[in-house]
Amino acid sequence: MADIIVLEKMNKFYGTYHALKDVNLTIAKGEKVVVCGPSGSGKSTMIRCINRLEEHDGGRIVVGGEELTDDEKKIDLVRREVGMVFQSFNLFPHMTVLENLTLAPRLVRKMATVEAEAIAMKYLTRVRIPDQAHKYPSQLSGGQQQRVAIARALCMNPEVMLFDEPTSALDPEMISEVLDVMTDLAREGMTMVCVTHEMGFARSVADRIVFMDQGEIVEVSTPAEFFAAPKSERARTFLGQILAH
Amino acid sequence: MSFDLSLIATSLPKILQGLGLTLNLLAVSTLFGLILAVGILLMRLSRRSWLVWPAKAYIYFFRGTPLLVQLFVIYHGLPQFGFIRQSVLWPLLREPYWCSVIALSLNTAAYVSEILRGGVLGVDKGFVEAGKALGLSKFQRTTRITAPLAVRLALPAYSNEIVSMLKSTALASTVTLMEMTGVARTIVADTFAPYEIFIAATIIYLVLVWIIQTGFTLIETYANRHVRKT
Numbered sequence: 001m002a003d004i005i006v007l008e009k010m011n012k013f014y015g016t017y018h019a020l021k022d023v024n025l026t027i028a029k030g031e032k033v034v035v036c037g038p039s040g041s042g043k044s045t046m047i048r049c050i051n052r053l054e055e056h057d058g059g060r061i062v063v064g065g066e067e068l069t070d071d072e073k074k075i076d077l078v079r080r081e082v083g084m085v086f087q088s089f090n091l092f093p094h095m096t097v098l099e100n101l102t103l104a105p106r107l108v109r110k111m112a113t114v115e116a117e118a119i120a121m122k123y124l125t126r127v128r129i130p131d132q133a134h135k136y137p138s139q140l141s142g143g144q145q146q147r148v149a150i151a152r153a154l155c156m157n158p159e160v161m162l163f164d165e166p167t168s169a170l171d172p173e174m175i176s177e178v179l180d181v182m183t184d185l186a187r188e189g190m191t192m193v194c195v196t197h198e199m200g201f202a203r204s205v206a207d208r209i210v211f212m213d214q215g216e217i218v219e220v221s222t223p224a225e226f227f228a229a230p231k232s233e234r235a236r237t238f239l240g241q242i243l244a245h
Numbered sequence: 246m247s248f249d250l251s252l253i254a255t256s257l258p259k260i261l262q263g264l265g266l267t268l269n270l271l272a273v274s275t276l277f278g279l280i281l282a283v284g285i286l287l288m289r290l291s292r293r294s295w296l297v298w299p300a301k302a303y304i305y306f307f308r309g310t311p312l313l314v315q316l317f318v319i320y321h322g323l324p325q326f327g328f329i330r331q332s333v334l335w336p337l338l339r340e341p342y343w344c345s346v347i348a349l350s351l352n353t354a355a356y357v358s359e360i361l362r363g364g365v366l367g368v369d370k371g372f373v374e375a376g377k378a379l380g381l382s383k384f385q386r387t388t389r390i391t392a393p394l395a396v397r398l399a400l401p402a403y404s405n406e407i408v409s410m411l412k413s414t415a416l417a418s419t420v421t422l423m424e425m426t427g428v429a430r431t432i433v434a435d436t437f438a439p440y441e442i443f444i445a446a447t448i449i450y451l452v453l454v455w456i457i458q459t460g461f462t463l464i465e466t467y468a469n470r471h472v473r474k475t
Binding site for chain 1: 369371372374375376377378379380381382383385389390393394397470471472
């Protein structure tokens, strides 16, 4: 399978703080990768580098054959093909759900409004909230907002979806409705990189689990290996902490 | 001292003859000021220091000196220079109306650019990131996301600035303009009854401020309709 994301010896600094240390990771088309690790381990920073919401300071990032540099044109090209879902949803508050979904297809893909709306309704149906199309984000529950955010990213028909702790800001009873949508998406063959603490989701959906700590990738394993017999002491400690209760 | 209520009643329509000029000064200066403010804002928010520095200096100067002094410098000060009297701007600078508009516009632009900057800084970074992640260009992110949200955040402070501008137009009376305060001062000179005449002027200013405030409340309610819950 073709590699859609290649990270090579990627480094990232915040001032003198070394946030990412020689990160190497290759993700194939169709693969589902879950990234986990303690807070401050660099998980979010790493996936935010993939669509250049953060700039890396060393090494190479190649997404869909385009290397990310200061070239704004290439950055825009990559961002069009990489959808992202944020912890805090980040729906545009002054636009209705439908306007949120059609904005980028109209402006970036130059789609006609009618066509963009048809696609928007298709994805809203897929995330099971077509009846909310004309509401504003503030009128929806957290779980609904996050499903809208997923639909918004899908409207651009991306090659890859990045999820940055998509359920961490949700009330417990809303987590499963979002994970269900993500699981459906995985079954349909979407390439996914998810930073999440939802180990049940990781176990059932991930092809590989990337465990990070202190800015490094400590281990990469299949879910079966990772949960049954983590290779590193740090992963064992981490799993002990999050699975204890 | 006697207090003559009927004098208030008879002076009201006379002062209202200055209403047109007051509103004219307010509208024209607010419009020019807003256009200028957006330009200064863009310079102030730029990453290039040679654009930021002049914007900061401009804001510092116009917020740091009294509007009355600025008006006097433009009206009484500039004509002392021969090259000003010979310049293409002289037909404007010789007119008290245009001097007032220029002073009011330059002054309000400094405040409005800072009001708008406050709005821009208040926009949650997450919305801009979502725009980036969707592939929107910098221009598209600015016009579709940052600007509409920043304007909403800036509205309350902006309405305050318009009210302040209305009151500032009274300064135009010091350079001979017969807007409402100018008319009131003339009537006072004739009647020697400053109390009643300025009370009449006060009533008109308060009514105008009420209209401005109510107007902005309606605009804010409309602009923030997305915040309301079902």
